[in-house]
Amino acid sequence: MAKFQLHVNGRWHPVDIDGNMPLLWALRDILGLKGTKFGCGVAQCGACTVHLDGRAVRSCSVDVGVAALSKITTIEGLSYDGEMHPCQKAWVELGVPQCGFCQPGQIMSAAALLAANPHPDDTQIDAAMRGNICRCGTYPRIREAIHKAAGDTTS
């Protein structure tokens, strides 16, 4: 066990846990932040995507000891003052979710993409989002929603 200060969604959280515990389980089991989902545990599906200093990472495969060095943002911290992130708004407006389980991870990846590239084309979207699996098959709407969140017209 080791003591860490985790900076999550703008607040410090002291924890006393195994430094090798993946960030995913620290978020879910220790901090009770349940928006970040467990889908595969081996960085294959993206359901657990969070931001470390604004970069999209798979929290199932980042040790908490490493994550403690960065500012962590989860789906719960993506919106400010109750105002949804443009991605979240677009996701609702276009009816993207079906079962919804992968969508927090999808949105975290999409938000990181838009922060780095405000107007991605389809190829860039595919490249940035291919780490996020959706079994319900919402991919066409995800593409459309990212364009919408970017303020670009969709075809």
Next chain:
Amino acid sequence: MSIYRVTRRDFLRSAGVGAGALVFGFSLSPDELLAADSKLKQLLHNHVILNPFVALQPLDGTIVIVTHRPEMGQGIRSSLAAVLADDLEADWSRVKLQMADADSVAYAIKFPGADVGFPDKVSVKLPFPYDEPPADGLVYAIPPEGSQFADSSRSMAAYYQTMRLTGTGIRLVFERAAAKVLGVKDATECRARQHKIYHVPSGRSVDFGSKRLLIHAGKEAPPTLGDIVKALKKPADFRFIGKSMPFVDAPNMVTGKAVYGADISLPGMLTAMIERCPVANGQLESFDATAALAVPGVRKVTAVLPSTVAPGGVGRAFVPHAGVAVLADNTWAALQGRRALRPHIKWNYGPHRSYESSAYRKELEASTAAAGKTVRETGDVDGAFASATKVVEAGYYVPLLAQAPMEPPMAIALLKGGESLEVWAPTQNPDSAQLMAGRLAFGIPESDWEKEEIVAKLRKNVTLHMPLLGGGFGRKSKPDYIGEAALLAAQNPGVPIRVQWTREDDIQFSYYNAVSSQYLKAALDGNGYPTALLQRSALTSFFGTLFSLDKATQRAKTLDGGVDGYASGIERAQGLEDMPFVIANLRIENCEAKNHIRVGWMRSVANIYHAFGICSFADELAREARRDSKDYLLELIGEGRDLSRVLASQHVKQYRNNELPLETVNLPDKSGQLMEIVGAFPPHTRRLRAVVERAAKECGWDEKVRQYKDVKGRGIGIAAHRSFLSYVAIVADVSLNDKNELTINEICGVIDCGLAVNPDRVRAQMEGGIIYGLSYALLGEITVKDGAVVQNNFDDYPVLRIHQAPKISVHIMESDQPPSGVGEPPTPAVAPALANAIAAAGGPRIREMPFNRKVVVL
């Protein structure tokens, strides 16, 4: 009080004709509410219960609709509620949805034949559309299911009518009560409109939230069913039905607030990871817990199954595999504990240890190489082959497939006071999950599992809460993982136990979609049209998993095969027996396939391999005949006919039309009057023809065929299939380059699902179903070695990713037919359309999945 009710006993008494009917009950009076002692009451405390589905909230007049069907992404919570709210004239912004618990007493009535533990059927059907009430005053009914089992894309087909009647009945009560509040003599002058009831002549109104309205409504005599039928809204007045309604759960889903099973946290809860015997029916011999217990945070290591319960596998329904559980303070500790435990378990693998996929494939293909049991026959097939100008034959193979929903299975169970069990779990089949959890937790001997008094007791003593499902696709129809939590809860009274599956567990311990071999042989005349068709199917029936052989005799009649190594009537009705083409000499044979692993069902089930076989073969014949594939397909389908009549004349014993009746029968109601029960969803090939024509038009088929003739490596393919009462055509447009790399340029899909109640969700299901179909067609395969599944996770069981998802266009047929399924029907035609397109593009003829063995999928 009730408008109309057939109790279970009444129902069984009149059940001789093999079909049943129920019209829902209303419960309005406060006295009844106080006397009621149901879970529904707890759920709705502070509300006045209007009927089993709806509550009117005092003070603000919010309408709370209890959504009883599991929500797994199909949007059924929103869609069914919108139907009810439409007829009720509720303002959608003042409607709230409340997820029900498992409660088969509130939602289901037993149906004859339900002894197999399968969905109960109940409901009401009225003539469609409802422009005029039936002249003879009779109620027309079909018996769809009345349970909460989200299965076979049946929710809308089964509940559309019930929701409409319920909404209308409540509206009538409100209108009559409003007449009293407003001091109006003639209640027919009062009309509800968007949460208010207006006295039309004077324009005065009363809101649904009025206390006086609520009091009067509570005293109001129930409207008769006849009154309700007359008061149903005309389709032209629909506000929500047929319009795209918002998906209620979406805002919570995108903000991380939506609650799935694993998001529920209880005080003192322990997390369990289970190491399971990798071979079906294998037994636990021994284990040494020392290493696992040394992991910090691990509390306990224990066998999951008591010695009295034989391990799950073939013939063991929903009993869990043998396993050893590591119980820990948190998920990470449980994971590490399990890893430490793994080398220290000894299994007795049993006879299925020798199961191996490539050897089994040979066995299956040998089975379809020989004659099977004839299930449909017409004409002289052997004679036609003997005199044929040309004979074409082909074999198709589909491997085991895992559903792999994004949310891995999990369940929480808590034994309270030794006699009541509380469960939180994502499940498609709440009723079955509730019973299985109780049977295992309370150690009910297996000989007593089906006993009526035991079942009643379990329903009373087991509470099952239904969080959202992070996908189901058939996997969560099987409550094995819930049984594991129940067993561990029984060992640890008072401690909530969360059994969490990993992705590896999910891939390795699914109830797989059957492995199947299809053999087709056709005789062609001089014009290339088939004069004869022989079709053979071998598949590992899911009934081999659900029922042991010793139960075969008693089940045989209901299941019509399935338990003895042959496809059951349910599986045969999914694209085999109901082969739609017009062929003069036809024989369809059911071939043997023994089970060695748990088999269940996956989105569209037996349609997957049946559609792949027949729709690919149709294209092969077209090519053989040098005909346009679409024109040839239309010729095979013909002008259109009621297939159920054809099947009846071709010796199909009991065609199962998604478990809905085909013929009209008369049933006595409670008062002894006869009710006519009309089959509402006859399989009609005119509708299949129509989706093919529409798809050809929408994708510009003829133009593209001309255009691609001169383009190397470009092609389009078409396939059409009816399943779950809906009709779908798919056109795939593909390119293949010199390196044999496949690009899917576009998929065009057309669906006829009757009335599209919520078109945006129909569209979403089409998009998703097409992608699901592409996923298994291109990439999916589960293989077995030494009786154990080889694949582990998304790296070796890949599924479609965004860069592989093509552009998809969806078209919904306008229809005045009753609504039918949309969850599964989009899927079956995808793989054959794609295979046909690849062949058209000059690529290989692909007769087995996954396609990435024959073409490169980037």
